[in-house]
Amino acid sequence: MEIKKDSIKKFVQNGRFSRTATITALCILFFGFVIWFGLLIFELYSDFNVQNKLTAQLTEEVRVLQDNKQLLADVEDFNETLSQLIPDTESYFQVISALEQLEETTGIVIDTYSINLEQTTQEKLSLDVSIDADVNSFEAFLQKYHFGSGRLLVNDAISFKPNELSSTNVTLHFYHKAFNFESISQTDETSDLLNRKEEIEKIRELLQTN
């Protein structure tokens, strides 16, 4: 024990001791800083990566948005057409008016109609319609009933005799559904929207010619 104390004493009393101790302490301090800055750089780099990914995501979102704006500048007009075909809520006046328009467009005569309760659901009003028509008007009805009334009409099954069309029964479905913002999580790519746009443009042309 005494020997150890002596050797420490010799170190401390050595003329080089204070300089060596200072340099060593500085070295340890610098090492501490290197570690600290290293951790700081790691943290900043992670943050940079996160920000970069977020910006890339936003850039892509903006690109799609700009393309879509260019493609569908008149989206409100298209929405008007779509909300006419499939309104948010159902109204019997709209249904009656649609049936009248269907008569005008196709030349058929709707004798009677009644609600088909069995097939009617929350978003679908099913009507059993009795039609009086000749061959031409009935064929026009078959061709145009989807959009000829100004509403979307769907018929999932039909039975008719081309030679006896004076009283043909047809079930027509009227649809309505309120817009649910959350149900569309992602905006389409521009190419998909182009197809949709062309589809609605065709329908608009049909509506205009009716």
Add this chain to the structure above:
Amino acid sequence: MRKSINLFSSATPDDVETHILKKTESVARTLLIVFGIVLVVQIGLIYVLSQKIADTKSEGELLSSFIDNNLTFSTNLKYFQFKNDLLNQYLEEDSQAWEYYSSTKELLNTIDFRSTVQSFDIFNDQSFLIEVGLPTYDSAITFLEQLENDQFASNFHTLKMESFDTTPVDGQYILKLAGTFKEMHGN
């Protein structure tokens, strides 16, 4: 036995402590220089990264504000997609009667131009029941033979004759056909 002594040298041999301290100082000096250089590089890196983060953040804020400013358009676009999806979904349930009826008439005429559709039933799964009328017994038999023609049959997933009444009704021999059409996309 020492051959010569340098009388001008003031250096004396180091003791153990001096030797250790010298070595320690030398190593510490080297490390201090290395750490110093590393620290300078690190400070530079921190500066560059901080600048880049700030730039990226401000770019992100700019992009976000563009998206926010176009929220009305985005909502309209979602409405468009929503209603268009519904439109396609509902049209999927349609029987597409006109497409199948007109194509049936054309097909029957390719076999016999005198054939007529007497009744036409179609469902949205493309299954059908059709009554075809022919003016003579012979034409009805020839028509039946032609049904097996590959070109004609290629329009159907299944096709079978339900019945053939050899007694004419209103001057027409009636053939009842049932089956399933191959899918067409008319809408």
